[in-house]
Amino acid sequence: MKVTLKIWRQPDAASQGAMHTYELDGVSEDMSFLEMLDVLNEDLVARGEDPVAFDSDCREGICGMCGLMINGQAHGPEVTTTCQLHMRSFKDGDEIVIEPWRADAFPVVKDLVVDRGAFDRIIQAGGYISVNTGSAPEAHSVPVPRDDAVRAFNVATCIGCGACVAACPNGSASLFMGAKVTHLGELPQGQPERDSRVVGMVAQHDAEGFGGCTNIGECTAACPKEIPLDVISRLNWDLHAALRHGH
Amino acid sequence: MTDMPDTTLTGDPSHDAPAEHGDDAVGYYTPGDPISDTKSPEGPISERWQTRKFEARLVNPANRRKLDIIIVGTGLAGGSAAATLGEAGYNVKSFCYQDSPRRAHSIAAQGGINAAKNYKEDGDSVHRLFYDTVKGGDYRSRESNVYRLAEVSTNIIDQCVAQGVPFAREYGGLLDNRSFGGVQVSRTFYARGQTGQQLLIGAYQAMERQVAAGTVEQFTRHEMLELIVVDGKARGIVARDLVTGEIQTHLADAVVLASGGYGNVFYLSTNAMGSNVTASWRAHRKGAYMANPCYTQIHPTCIPVTGSHQSKLTLMSESLRNDGRIWVPKSKADCDKDPRQIPEADRDYYLERIYPSFGNLVPRDIASRAAKNVCDEGRGVGPEVDGVRRGVYLDFGAAIERLGRDAVEEKYGNLFDMYARITGENPYETPMRIYPAVHYVMGGLWVDYDLQSSIPGLFVTGEANFSDHGANRLGASALMQGLADGYFVLPHTIRDYLVDGPFEKIDESHPAVVEARRSVQSRVDHLLSTNGTRSVDSYHRELGNIMWEYCGMERSEDGLRKAIDLIRTLRDDFWRNVKVLGTAESLNQSLEKAGRVADFLELGELMCIDALNRRESCGGHFRAESQTEDGEALRHDDQFAYVAAWEFGSDPDSGGMGLPVLHKEDLVYTAIEMKQRSYK
Ligand SMILES: Cc1cc2nc3c(=O)[nH]c(=O)nc-3n(C[C@H](O)[C@H](O)[C@H](O)COP(=O)(O)OP(=O)(O)OC[C@H]3O[C@@H](n4cnc5c(N)ncnc54)[C@H](O)[C@@H]3O)c2cc1C
Ligand code: SF4
Ligand code: FES
Numbered sequence: 001m002k003v004t005l006k007i008w009r010q011p012d013a014a015s016q017g018a019m020h021t022y023e024l025d026g027v028s029e030d031m032s033f034l035e036m037l038d039v040l041n042e043d044l045v046a047r048g049e050d051p052v053a054f055d056s057d058c059r060e061g062i063c064g065m066c067g068l069m070i071n072g073q074a075h076g077p078e079v080t081t082t083c084q085l086h087m088r089s090f091k092d093g094d095e096i097v098i099e100p101w102r103a104d105a106f107p108v109v110k111d112l113v114v115d116r117g118a119f120d121r122i123i124q125a126g127g128y129i130s131v132n133t134g135s136a137p138e139a140h141s142v143p144v145p146r147d148d149a150v151r152a153f154n155v156a157t158c159i160g161c162g163a164c165v166a167a168c169p170n171g172s173a174s175l176f177m178g179a180k181v182t183h184l185g186e187l188p189q190g191q192p193e194r195d196s197r198v199v200g201m202v203a204q205h206d207a208e209g210f211g212g213c214t215n216i217g218e219c220t221a222a223c224p225k226e227i228p229l230d231v232i233s234r235l236n237w238d239l240h241a242a243l244r245h246g247h
Numbered sequence: 248m249t250d251m252p253d254t255t256l257t258g259d260p261s262h263d264a265p266a267e268h269g270d271d272a273v274g275y276y277t278p279g280d281p282i283s284d285t286k287s288p289e290g291p292i293s294e295r296w297q298t299r300k301f302e303a304r305l306v307n308p309a310n311r312r313k314l315d316i317i318i319v320g321t322g323l324a325g326g327s328a329a330a331t332l333g334e335a336g337y338n339v340k341s342f343c344y345q346d347s348p349r350r351a352h353s354i355a356a357q358g359g360i361n362a363a364k365n366y367k368e369d370g371d372s373v374h375r376l377f378y379d380t381v382k383g384g385d386y387r388s389r390e391s392n393v394y395r396l397a398e399v400s401t402n403i404i405d406q407c408v409a410q411g412v413p414f415a416r417e418y419g420g421l422l423d424n425r426s427f428g429g430v431q432v433s434r435t436f437y438a439r440g441q442t443g444q445q446l447l448i449g450a451y452q453a454m455e456r457q458v459a460a461g462t463v464e465q466f467t468r469h470e471m472l473e474l475i476v477v478d479g480k481a482r483g484i485v486a487r488d489l490v491t492g493e494i495q496t497h498l499a500d501a502v503v504l505a506s507g508g509y510g511n512v513f514y515l516s517t518n519a520m521g522s523n524v525t526a527s528w529r530a531h532r533k534g535a536y537m538a539n540p541c542y543t544q545i546h547p548t549c550i551p552v553t554g555s556h557q558s559k560l561t562l563m564s565e566s567l568r569n570d571g572r573i574w575v576p577k578s579k580a581d582c583d584k585d586p587r588q589i590p591e592a593d594r595d596y597y598l599e600r601i602y603p604s605f606g607n608l609v610p611r612d613i614a615s616r617a618a619k620n621v622c623d624e625g626r627g628v629g630p631e632v633d634g635v636r637r638g639v640y641l642d643f644g645a646a647i648e649r650l651g652r653d654a655v656e657e658k659y660g661n662l663f664d665m666y667a668r669i670t671g672e673n674p675y676e677t678p679m680r681i682y683p684a685v686h687y688v689m690g691g692l693w694v695d696y697d698l699q700s701s702i703p704g705l706f707v708t709g710e711a712n713f714s715d716h717g718a719n720r721l722g723a724s725a726l727m728q729g730l731a732d733g734y735f736v737l738p739h740t741i742r743d744y745l746v747d748g749p750f751e752k753i754d755e756s757h758p759a760v761v762e763a764r765r766s767v768q769s770r771v772d773h774l775l776s777t778n779g780t781r782s783v784d785s786y787h788r789e790l791g792n793i794m795w796e797y798c799g800m801e802r803s804e805d806g807l808r809k810a811i812d813l814i815r816t817l818r819d820d821f822w823r824n825v826k827v828l829g830t831a832e833s834l835n836q837s838l839e840k841a842g843r844v845a846d847f848l849e850l851g852e853l854m855c856i857d858a859l860n861r862r863e864s865c866g867g868h869f870r871a872e873s874q875t876e877d878g879e880a881l882r883h884d885d886q887f888a889y890v891a892a893w894e895f896g897s898d899p900d901s902g903g904m905g906l907p908v909l910h911k912e913d914l915v916y917t918a919i920e921m922k923q924r925s926y927k
Contacts, residue, residue, distance in 0.1 A: 012833055029671070030553040038558055038784070045782045045837065050829050053836055055346065057519040059559045061665075062444055063350040080668065088671050109490055110834040117467065120347050124459040128452035129411045133331040133734045134402070136409035140366070143420030153413035153438055156445060160349055184411050 001027050001092035005040065007052055008099045010108055013115075017108065019097075029088035033076065034059060034066065036087055037098075054112040059083040061224065064159030067166070068112055069099040074163035074222040081161065081224045101166035105173070105209045116162050118208040119176065126200030127180045129189050142188050152186035155179040157225045164219035164227075170211030175219040177201050178231030181238055195242035202239055271804050272860035275811070279894060279908035282536075286740075287391040287696035292918040293373075296395040299696065303743035311336035312462075314745050315499035317484055319471045319526050321348030323443070323726055324709025325505030326450035327733030333457030335738060337745075340497055341454065342466045342486060344521055344839075349451040352507055352519040353729060356443025357564050359427055359435035360726040362400040367424055371432040373397045378919060379430050380724060383610070384689070384717020385866035385882065386921045387539070389890070389914065391696060392714045399735040400727050404436055406734055410449040414438050427566070427722045435723045440564060440661055446726055450733070469495075470839065471526045472770075473763040474502065474533045474705065477753055481530075481705035485763045487771075489839060492832040494767055496755055500748040501704045501741060504530060505733065508688040508710035510543070512847045512854065513799070514791020516685035517549060517562040523843040524850050527692050527711055535700040536693035536892035536910060538713035540850065541858035544720055544867045545800055546686035547614035550669055551629055551638040555788075560684040561669060563641075563662055565722055568607045568614070570646040570655070571679070573598050575626045575639050582628050586640055586678050597621055605926040612719055612867045612880075613926060615683035619800045622682075629680045638680035647675065683800065687725060689716045689867065690857075693892040693912075697740035698732060701894075706741055708732035713890070718866025771831050774841045779824030783841045786821050790814065790844070790851055798855050803871040807859040811852055818848040853893060853907060860909065863887045884921055888914045 002025045010017030024040050031039070034056050041051035057065040061084040070076035076085045090096065098112065106114040156179070164175035181198050184190030190197075213232055220229045288298040306314070314337050318329050321343040329341040343351060363376040376397035381388055404422070408414065414436050415423040427435040438445040457463040468489040475483035475498070483498035509524035510516040531537045548563045574596045576582055581589050597617055599606045607614075618639045621627065629638035647655050652675060656663070663674045670680075691713040698706050698714070709729040716724065753760065797803075797810035821844070829835040864873045864880035865887070873881045890912040896905035 028554060028556065031556050032558070032669075035556045035558050039556055042782055042784060045826060045828060048828065051837060053834055057345055057350055057521050058352065058355045059520060060355055060561055062441070063345070063352075063354045063519065064347075065345055065350050084665075084668055086668065086671070113834060116346055120349075120455060120458075120465070120467075123452060124455045128456045129409065130456060131406070131409040131453075132334045133327075133406060133453075133738070136402075136405040139364070139404045139408040140421055142408075144416055145420050146416045146418050149413050149416040149420075152411070153415075153445070156413050156438075156448065157441060159444075160347065183413070187411050187413070189409055189411050 001029070001087070001090075003027055003090060003093070004095040006095065006097045007112070009052070009111055012110055013107055027087055029086065031087045032059065032083060033070070033085040033087065034083050052112065053110045056083050062159060064161040067101055067161045067163055069101065069166060071097050074101070074167040075224055079224060079226065081159070101162050103162075103165045103171040103210070105171060106162060106165065114162075116160070118210070119160050119162065119173070121208065122173065122177060122201050122204045123180070125204035126193065126197035127184070129184060130193060144187060148186050152183050155227055155231055156183040158227055159225060161224065163222045163224060165210065167218040167222035168211065169216060169218065170214060172213045172219070173205055173210040174213035174232045174235060175223060175227055175229070177205055178235035179227045182231045182234045185234065185238060194238060195245050195247050198235065198238040199242050199247045271862050272856055275856045275859065275906065276893075277896060277906045277908045279910040282892060282910045282912045284389060284695045284912065286699070292391060292394045295391050296398055300739050303739055304746040306742045306746050308336055312338055313749050314338060315340065316501050316503060316741070317497055317499040318342070318503040318505060319484065320351065320505030320507060320709065320711070321451070321454070322351035322353035322505060322507055322709060323447055323450055323729030324711070324733045325503070326351065326447065326454050327730050328503060328505060328708060328737050329463050330450060330453035330457055331734055331738045332741070333454070333460065333462035336462065339457070339463040340466065340499065341463055342469045342471055342484075344468065344470045344489065346467050348454060348465060348467065349448060351447060352522055353447045353726070354444045355519065356726055357440045357562065358566065359425065359437035359442045359723040360403070360446060360730070361427070361434050361721070361723045362404045362436060362727065363397050363434060364401050364404060365434075366422060367433045369432045371434050375432065376400060376434065380715065380721060381717065381916075381919050382922070382924065383719055383721040385719050385924060386717065386884070386888070386916070387542075387865050387890075387914065388715055388717030390916050390918055394918065395736065396715050396728055396731050399731045402735055403727065403730045407446060407449050410453060412438065412445045412449045414445070430721065443726060446730065450730070471506070472529065472767045472842065474530045475759055475763045476533050476702060477757060477759045480703045480750065482750065482753060483760070485767045487767070490834050492830070492835065494764060496760055496764060498753060500745055500750050501706065503706045503708060503737065503741070504692065504711050505708045506711045508691070509847070509850060510685045510688050512790070512851050513685040513794045514787050515552065515557060515560050515795070517546065517560050520559060523846070525843050525846045527707075528846040528850055530692065530700065530702065530705060532895050532897070533702065534895065535702050535705055535707075536894050537853060538690060538693035538890050538892045539718070539857065540690040540854045540893065541798065541861065542689035542718050542867055543685060544611060544687040544689060545615040545683045547611055547618060547683045548641065548681045549684035550666065551680050551682040552632050553630065554632060561665070562684070562686060563666065563679070563681065565611070567641060567659060567662060570650070570658070571607065571641040571643050572596055572645055573607050573614075573639055573641055575621045575628060579625045582626060582636055586628070586642075595621070595626070602926050609926045610719065612869070616800050616869060618683055637682050639682065640678040641681045642678035643674065644678065687720055689713065689718060689720055690854075693890070697743065698737055699740070699744065701892075704744060706737060708737055718868055770842065770845070771838065773822070774825065774827045774838060774845070775829075775831055777823065777825050777827070779826045781824050782826055783837055783844050786817065786825065787840070787844045787847065789817055790847060793817070794851055794854070798851070798858055801869050801871055802858045804859065804862070807855045810855045811859075814848065814852045814855065818852075821845065821848055849904060856907060857891055857893065860891060861887055882923065888921070890914065
């Protein structure tokens with residue numbers, strides 16, 4: 001099939017960007033979306049034009065490296081990552097608009113590549129359990145109710161892609177934070193630092209320039225791992241509890 | 248162009264000379280001195296690690312912050328090491344090419360991690376895990392390393408649970424286990440189909456905690472392009488900031504490579520797009536031996552290639568073979584039919600036929616080769632790609648009938664969904680199609696018992712080293728090894744080296760630094776100025792085809808010789824005719840790829856030479872010339888019970904590749920008896 005691509009091109013962080021239009025023929029429906037962009041890039045190189053920069057690594061939907069706004073939707077029309085989207089979700093003659101994640105806290109590096117370093121810094125501010133290597137007790141010394149373990153796992157599947165931020169009109173990272181706070185907060189091992197964790201992470205989140213949550217729910221609709229909205233309630237609950245405890 | 252990397256060869260092996268049995272690679276290499284692993288203590292195998300830990304000298308806590316360690320890689324092997332060494336108080340600099348340490352390829356591991364906890368009371372023990380790993384590796388690994396791996400495996404689970412890794416649990420709240428990879432005990436811990444992700448996030452969080460504490464400095468979107476060696480010791484790296492293009496010098500008292508595997512030399516593999524050999528290869532060129540580079544694991548259950556646009560292959564968990572039955576039509580004429588129309592009598596369940604006792608559960612290497620054989624016979628299924636159908640059916644029809652659709656969905660639902668998303672076919676209705684794909688490399692940089700390479704001060708961990716899996720890795724053992732190395736082994740062994748530091752201060756003006764930077768700069772300049780006609784990807788794809796055809800599931804003397812010639816020609820053409828656009832001073836993904844492919848083009852040749860030398864079949868390495876009457880792999884312990892550790896054959900006159908030097912490390916087993924594997 002043949003598609004028309006409108007792609008955001010921006011040489012670097014300091015320059016202005018603009019949309020450019022490319023026609024691409026011979027697209028097969030078995031191609032992944034990123035393989036379609038690979039084909040475009042081969043064409044561009046052959047013509048002596050700079051290929052389009054975009055991020056990807058695992059191409060299996062797990063590393064969280066990929067992420068594009070496709071026709072205004074984070075990761076495109078299906079509930080999956082950009083790398084797992086296939087061209088069979090499009091049809092011959094379609095026009096496809098491709099942009100980078102747009103958020104103040106994710107500056108564009110080049111074309112479709114953004115800087116998500118803010119996510120690492122939020123984790124540094126408390127998204128862990130403090131246990132030095134070698135000091136852990138025997139694994140069976142603390143049983144964990146199966147349901148708690150399952151709930152912790154379900155939200156621990158967040159891949160840190162940033163689609164929630166890109167989809168949110170406020171550019172909030174509350175879903176990402178809520179997933180981490182819930183993952184560690186469901187487990188007995190996560191209790192001792194529960195207060196300091198949430199306070200630290202939220203403070204860093206705000207300092208990075210992410211917006212506040214106004215319960216719109218676009219984040220969870222865009223999330224390829226279907227992280228539920230109630231992790232944000234949990235985040236707020238934990239934050240208020242921590243403040244009550246004098247943090 | 249003065250600094251064009253010279254790819255000509257000094258030796259010209261005569262292709263017509265008849266090779267002596269076991270001497271196939273004569274003319275392609277220079278024999279070197281044998282090596283032994285000098286760090287492994289003598290004595291009973293179960294006491295060696297305790298002895299070594301005791302004998303390794305201690306670094307005074309006050310001195311640790313004066314010692315700098317560079318760690319390249321943030322996967323399980325690198326992330327765990329950065330966290331642990333940071334906690335101990337060393338100054339750590341951590342590098343990865345992705346935009347966050349959490350995205351290292353370890354994230355993609357699905358199935359699980361082994362540990363000899365014996366929670367099931369099913370007869371498991373450290374010794375049994377040791378035994379299974381050595382046997383699974385077809386008796387080509389170093390026994391003292393493997394024993395240690397089994398020994399520390401139990402600590403890994405304790406550590407991860409304490410970090411909050413949400414492993415699967417039973418109703419009583421204790422950890423669940425499953426059996427994996429054809430062993431007879433249940434020792435695999437797992438977090439649904441995302442074990443690698445959960446373990447890596449645990450290591451990542453521990454490392455980020457150290458970043459906050461100031462002991463670890465992280466450099467994301469940075470690629471190591473050269474090793475700095477001063478007076479024979481590894482003292483730093485040259486890295487390129489992938490965003491600004493800046494070439495940077497980073498100096499340290501020791502360097503750790505945890506840069507993962509090089510399966511992408513085959514172009515198509517289950518590895519991440521950016522997985523590469525550059526860090527290892529640059530170290531190899533500086534004197535680090537590369538061990539058993541030809542040992543490649545080809546995984547039998549991957550989604551087949553659909554066309555030339557294919558950029559990577561996707562693994563389907565091996566657990567599918569527990570209930571799925573593998574077959575192809577008996578007759579070529581049926582290959583393009585709807586499989587549901589082919590009656591039972593016309594189907595060939597070839598694994599069940601050839602291996603009646605293990606059936607569909609034979610080890611990975613055997614299942615893969617059998618699939619290749621039936622497709623080569625013309626009985627493959629699925630679309631033709633380049634004129635051949637490369638696929639076999641993995642059929643859940645019988646399982647759905649026996650267990651019901653719901654039960655199958657409960658067990659394999661997420662895998663079926665992934666398959667449906669990628670292929671557009673519904674595996675509940677029509678059998679899945681699978682084909683083998685390159686998945687893992689057992690080969691890697693040679694290390695001693697301390698995980699130190701042949702360059703003092705250069706340590707290698709995780710998939711990047713060669714030590715624990717011999718010629719074939721068992722399922723769920725790579726995650727175990729990465730974390731064993733990073734959390735529990737390296738932190739003890741590296742101190743015995745660092746205790747003699749801090750080493751003499753050097754700076755940018757040191758001739759070794761100047762030389763390393765010049766070498767990086769000249770490669771970048773050369774790649775950008777060649778302005779030829781072929782894209783980097785087209786070279787990579789062609790190299791991949793050569794490797795897959797001649798150095799893939801089955802290797803032969805003639806094929807390997809041909810491959811070496813083809814690779815040399817291709818490499819030569821690459822340096823004259825590659826087309827890389829853009830500038831050096833910005834994010835330039837073509838330039839990144841070009842550098843990686845340049846190194847793959849050198850590695851590929853060494854892999855073929857290693858495969859040519861090893862005229863035996865063992866584990867993932869199958870030589871057509873070495874098989875039993877019924878086509879099974881045949882080892883030759885009398886000639887090949889050694890590690891082939893290759894030294895880069897630098898040729899000072901041309902600055903290019905000379906003949907590699909082969910150092911043999913004899914494999915001596917004291918705690919286990921060598922046997923021929925049989926799965927019939
Ligand atoms: C699809 C898949 C499923 C798997 N499933 C399992 C399983 O169930 N159980 C199991 O035990 N094993 C499994 N494996 C194997 C296992 O995942 C890997 O062997 C293991 O995770 C490798 O870890 P590592 O830390 O050595 O390297 P990696 O995780 O590959 O990390 C490499 C790191 O090095 C960095 N790097 C590389 N080159 C450079 C450079 N030049 N400069 C800077 N940084 C660099 C990267 O950025 C990255 O951080 C699987 C593998 C695949 C592909
Ligand atoms: S919460 Fe979902 S959308 Fe947000 S980073 Fe995690 S996986 Fe991506
Ligand atoms: S490339 Fe890894 S999630 Fe898409």
